[in-house]
Amino acid sequence: MRHFDAILIGAGQAAPSLAVELAQRGQRLALIEGNLLGGTCVNVGCTPTKTLRKSARVAHMARRAAEFGVLTGTVSVDFAAAMQRMRARVETSRQGLTGWLQATKNIDTIHGWGRFIGRDGDKFLIEVNGETLSADRVYLNTGARAVIPELPGIDKVPYLDNVSVLALTQCPEHLLIVGASYIGLEMGQIFRRLGAEVSIIHRAGRIAEREDEEISEHIAAFLRAEGIAFHLNSSVSKLIGEDRGLTVQLSDGRTLNGSHILFASGRRPNTERLNLAAVGVETDARGFIRTDAHFNTNVKGIKALGDVNGRGAFTHTSYHDQQIVLAEIDGEHPTGQWQDADKRVLSYAMFTDPPLGRVGITLAQAQVLAGKGQKILVADIAMADVSRAKEEDETLGMMRVIVDAESERFLGAAILGIGGDEIIAVITNFMATGASYRLMQQALPVHPTVAEFFPTLLARLRELT
Numbered sequence: 001m002r003h004f005d006a007i008l009i010g011a012g013q014a015a016p017s018l019a020v021e022l023a024q025r026g027q028r029l030a031l032i033e034g035n036l037l038g039g040t041c042v043n044v045g046c047t048p049t050k051t052l053r054k055s056a057r058v059a060h061m062a063r064r065a066a067e068f069g070v071l072t073g074t075v076s077v078d079f080a081a082a083m084q085r086m087r088a089r090v091e092t093s094r095q096g097l098t099g100w101l102q103a104t105k106n107i108d109t110i111h112g113w114g115r116f117i118g119r120d121g122d123k124f125l126i127e128v129n130g131e132t133l134s135a136d137r138v139y140l141n142t143g144a145r146a147v148i149p150e151l152p153g154i155d156k157v158p159y160l161d162n163v164s165v166l167a168l169t170q171c172p173e174h175l176l177i178v179g180a181s182y183i184g185l186e187m188g189q190i191f192r193r194l195g196a197e198v199s200i201i202h203r204a205g206r207i208a209e210r211e212d213e214e215i216s217e218h219i220a221a222f223l224r225a226e227g228i229a230f231h232l233n234s235s236v237s238k239l240i241g242e243d244r245g246l247t248v249q250l251s252d253g254r255t256l257n258g259s260h261i262l263f264a265s266g267r268r269p270n271t272e273r274l275n276l277a278a279v280g281v282e283t284d285a286r287g288f289i290r291t292d293a294h295f296n297t298n299v300k301g302i303k304a305l306g307d308v309n310g311r312g313a314f315t316h317t318s319y320h321d322q323q324i325v326l327a328e329i330d331g332e333h334p335t336g337q338w339q340d341a342d343k344r345v346l347s348y349a350m351f352t353d354p355p356l357g358r359v360g361i362t363l364a365q366a367q368v369l370a371g372k373g374q375k376i377l378v379a380d381i382a383m384a385d386v387s388r389a390k391e392e393d394e395t396l397g398m399m400r401v402i403v404d405a406e407s408e409r410f411l412g413a414a415i416l417g418i419g420g421d422e423i424i425a426v427i428t429n430f431m432a433t434g435a436s437y438r439l440m441q442q443a444l445p446v447h448p449t450v451a452e453f454f455p456t457l458l459a460r461l462r463e464l465t
């Protein structure tokens, strides 16, 4: 039986980097991946969607060309070429990862589905492709996949998820999307700009309802202006396949016709294949592997990283998980230089165009804290007031910062507008220093940039009542 210091199951955004780092520290490792190295992000998540988003943005800007004094003639999209560009980008990224792993000594990369079959004393026994392997430690990085609701008629309709939508060879005539959160909204705008009619069905009364109301409203307004239809407070109750497409029956009795339907209404953890019961690893009510803030499961020697632990749903959270694990191994305990999973400040972006950059708490969360007596300062500015946005003629959106009055530290920020996905890092990085916002006011920002408005924005801070 082959024995390893550690076995990593699932090659998402945590395991490959962790494997390379551990191998460089002299450990012997097996990295087991059942599908494609790089997991969701590289193959069917961030990389392909952000690549396709660029084609969609170029189409959008080409249609606006005359506003900038540029004449293009009629703009049309070569869907196959845009998809091919996306696939080439994915292929190159995956090849880069494969080459990196191959070039690292001490890692056996195994293609197959790994599952626990029990223990031999302190060692864990894992089966892959009919072979039993043993290891002192196991890192699970098996990720998540789209939730496909059990609906009447779903078995008779060729529905799409984030994997199959990226395999399309023709642009959908009318794409119905279930779910108006990050993935649904990004996909909706991309396919709209590539030429599809798009209708989005959403259970809540507003889109992206985890964001503040004004932010949701801004996003809904610019997506509607591009021709996307929203059906809010609605869910799908039945699907009926047609010769060319399908009919969807909504919870309020209305029907919608479309050529394709995409489910973007949540993600579920990939744990079924792991046979967790063989070693007694616990999951929570939603099926995510329960861990502490250092990613330890209830079984000593087994850690769970990335989306499968329910502590983050992003590439950077998964990658950060492995950085925390590594810092702990290297003796930089998470309570020191590194913040553990309960203390790190979450930042993320929604890559609509314009994008939303977010870090820390929302205004709604700040209001709860203010209600409990915490003194909070808030300031907003419209992108329409930002010179750079005006010069670019991309004035949609707003910026908001939230500060704790006593410590003068940032608690959160939202930047919806041109460059918001990049500019949010100004606040994210500043938050990591724990410094007073007043220091940022003294900095000398470049003109004309969106970021130069931070001092102006901070001068507007007012107490939240």
Ligand SMILES: Cc1cc2nc3c(=O)[nH]c(=O)nc-3n(C[C@H](O)[C@H](O)[C@H](O)COP(=O)(O)OP(=O)(O)OC[C@H]3O[C@@H](n4cnc5c(N)ncnc54)[C@H](O)[C@@H]3O)c2cc1C
Pocket: 009, 010, 011, 012, 013, 014, 015, 032, 033, 034, 035, 036, 037, 038, 039, 040, 041, 042, 044, 045, 046, 049, 050, 112, 113, 114, 115, 141, 142, 143, 144, 162, 183, 270, 273, 274, 305, 306, 307, 308, 312, 313, 314, 315, 316, 317, 318, 351
């Ligand atoms: C459409 C879309 C767009 C996204 N865009 C962004 C974005 O712009 N920015 C961002 O930060 N995040 C984005 N995300 C989220 C991001 O992709 C994930 O958070 C990220 O991939 C982290 O995943 P992970 O490391 O947990 O594992 P994953 O990347 O999901 O990989 C898990 C791997 O484990 C394998 N596996 C599962 N079970 C087993 C088993 N038993 N044996 C062997 N292998 C197994 C799977 O095949 C898979 O390859 C997006 C997601 C989607 C769906």
